[in-house]
Amino acid sequence: MTVAAARVPAASTPSFIGGMSRRAKVIWTRRLVLLGLVVAFEIYARFIGNPRLFSPPSAIVYALFDEILVDPRIRGAIYQAFTEVLVAYVMAIIIGLVVGLSVGWSNFGRRSFYPIVILLYAIPQVILLPLFVLTFGIGPACKIAFGVSHGIFPIIVNVVAGMRNVNALYLRSASSMGASNFDLARHVYFPHMVPSLFAGLRLGMTLTLLGVILAELYVSTGGIGYWTKLYAETFDPAPLFALIAVLAVMAILLNELVRIAERRFTRWRN
Amino acid sequence: MSESTPFRAAAAGRPVAISIRNVSQRFGDAGSPNEVVAVDDMSLDVRRGEFVCLLGPSGCGKSTLLNIVGGLFPATDGVVMVGDKPVKGPLPRDISFVFQESTLFPWYTIRENFDVAFKFQNVAKSEWASRTKQALEAVNMGAFIDHYPNQLSVGMRQRVNLARGIALGTDIILMDEPFAALDEQTRMVLGEDLSELLAKTGKTIVFVTHSLAEAVFLSDRIFVMTARPGRIKSIIEVDEPHPRSPDFMLTPKFSELRNQAYALLRDEVRQAIALAREAEAAHA
Numbered sequence: 001m002t003v004a005a006a007r008v009p010a011a012s013t014p015s016f017i018g019g020m021s022r023r024a025k026v027i028w029t030r031r032l033v034l035l036g037l038v039v040a041f042e043i044y045a046r047f048i049g050n051p052r053l054f055s056p057p058s059a060i061v062y063a064l065f066d067e068i069l070v071d072p073r074i075r076g077a078i079y080q081a082f083t084e085v086l087v088a089y090v091m092a093i094i095i096g097l098v099v100g101l102s103v104g105w106s107n108f109g110r111r112s113f114y115p116i117v118i119l120l121y122a123i124p125q126v127i128l129l130p131l132f133v134l135t136f137g138i139g140p141a142c143k144i145a146f147g148v149s150h151g152i153f154p155i156i157v158n159v160v161a162g163m164r165n166v167n168a169l170y171l172r173s174a175s176s177m178g179a180s181n182f183d184l185a186r187h188v189y190f191p192h193m194v195p196s197l198f199a200g201l202r203l204g205m206t207l208t209l210l211g212v213i214l215a216e217l218y219v220s221t222g223g224i225g226y227w228t229k230l231y232a233e234t235f236d237p238a239p240l241f242a243l244i245a246v247l248a249v250m251a252i253l254l255n256e257l258v259r260i261a262e263r264r265f266t267r268w269r270n
Numbered sequence: 271m272s273e274s275t276p277f278r279a280a281a282a283g284r285p286v287a288i289s290i291r292n293v294s295q296r297f298g299d300a301g302s303p304n305e306v307v308a309v310d311d312m313s314l315d316v317r318r319g320e321f322v323c324l325l326g327p328s329g330c331g332k333s334t335l336l337n338i339v340g341g342l343f344p345a346t347d348g349v350v351m352v353g354d355k356p357v358k359g360p361l362p363r364d365i366s367f368v369f370q371e372s373t374l375f376p377w378y379t380i381r382e383n384f385d386v387a388f389k390f391q392n393v394a395k396s397e398w399a400s401r402t403k404q405a406l407e408a409v410n411m412g413a414f415i416d417h418y419p420n421q422l423s424v425g426m427r428q429r430v431n432l433a434r435g436i437a438l439g440t441d442i443i444l445m446d447e448p449f450a451a452l453d454e455q456t457r458m459v460l461g462e463d464l465s466e467l468l469a470k471t472g473k474t475i476v477f478v479t480h481s482l483a484e485a486v487f488l489s490d491r492i493f494v495m496t497a498r499p500g501r502i503k504s505i506i507e508v509d510e511p512h513p514r515s516p517d518f519m520l521t522p523k524f525s526e527l528r529n530q531a532y533a534l535l536r537d538e539v540r541q542a543i544a545l546a547r548e549a550e551a552a553h554a
Contacts, residue, residue, distance in 0.1 A: 169373050
């Protein structure tokens with residue numbers, strides 16, 4: 001092959017796909033799939049589906065800016081839901097860590113308390129929602145409490161799991177240097193359980209959100225649950241989907257936050 | 271060699287750094303069939319600046335004894351005194367450990383590992399950087415201060431681990447088979463480095479090993495232990511000043527001491543193997 005001949009194909013690659021790196025291909029494929037789904041949804045909703053149940057994405061976007069985000073009552077409800085999720089999540093993390101650390105600290109603790117945690121985890125909490133309402137009323141406290149009750153379990157379970165199999169030599173070495181129990185938790189147990197902990201934190205986040213939204217749907221007088229129910233019952237799908245989209249964005253945002261934190265704490269693995 | 275005094279003779283006149291009196295350690299419930307006597311009524315003194323080796327077959331309780339001396343767990347019976355203090359828990363100001371495998375935390379860089387060790391030990395923050403640098407340079411690892419342990423070879427890691435033990439600045443260092451995971455050659459070189467470091471710093475060292483050559487090369491006194499339950503079978507004195515050069519290993523004195531240690535150890539190793547086999551049969 002001559003030099004000139006070899007150069008020709010490299011110089012003339014007009015094909016869009018051919019010129020991309022593997023990573024770019026992956027990203028574009030992903031985007032195309034999403035775009036395809038949106039288009040399919042648009043066509044289905046416009047020409048085939050029942051307009052009382054489905055709404056084309058274009059109408060949803062319109063409803064988002066025309067009905068949802070301009071209404072101060074709905075904006076307030078979104079803000080309130082977000083606050084509830086955030087407060088519930090922070091509480092779930094704190095309680096989950098404290099309970100998880102104390103249960104997982106010793107073999108004795110794990111064997112005594114862990115089965116109880118698992119037992120409680122197995123109960124579908126929805127059936128306890130009326131009790132939450134009776135205890136905490138119908139305001140934000142009830143939603144936060146219900147969110148916490150969902151969020152703590154995966155955190156506890158993963159913290160306990162993460163604390164197992166800590167290299168005993170690390171603990172012994174740290175103790176010999178004078179490490180306190182707090183030092184052991186901070187510098188040995190915590191870094192060791194980071195991968196497991198973050199799996200728990202992410203699951204906990206999803207479940208906290210679920211708990212809050214569930215409570216919102218069942219007992220709400222003007223919260224995000226009230227509006228969701230209102231739109232669903234009046235067969236007004238566009239603002240309903242718009243509201244759902246807002247919740248989805250909320251979930252993605254929180255998930256990203258957890259992911260960034262995770263990356264920060266697992267730098268040493270790479 | 272005439273200008274340096276023999277090490278043992280010098281150590282003999284020094285005060286006792288560690289005194290072990292009638293220490294026993296049993297695991298399992300007393301009197302039950304699963305009771306194991308790991309250490310049986312051991313007494314010995316280690317003088318200041320002395321390098322003492324516990325040599326014995328696997329499972330003879332030498333690591334157990336080391337952990338008791340370091341206060342990592344209490345003895346079933348007996349007393350350990352460090353200076354004039356009875357050991358009741360870790361004494362981070364007096365004793366540091368260097369363990370078998372590298373116990374550097376993989377999630378921290380070398381620098382962070384040293385920092386956290388100083389923090390545990392309550393060293394003033396102003397000293398951290400200089401002590402870390404000095405210790406790492408002593409083992410020729412200064413260039414790796416910002417590496418994570420996983421980025422280093424096993425030998426380099428153990429070098430750093432050794433440096434950490436020294437940086438902690440305690441008078442006593444307990445070493446639990448620190449070179450066990452290393453290949454023969456790295457082990458030799460690290461042994462030489464250790465001998466040199468010790469001659470410079472005058473630390474008191476108790477070293478657990480089952481390598482005969484290592485024991486003879488490094489120790490002032492070797493305590494040969496029996497198979498389980500661990501007792502002192504015999505004491506071998508190695509009358510050779512530190513730092514010891516690798517040439518020491520070529521001398522007839524070295525081979526003689528090594529053979530002497532092996533003769534003492536041979537029966538115990540056989541017995542330890544028999545014990546292990548018995549235990550296995552009992553489980554089957």
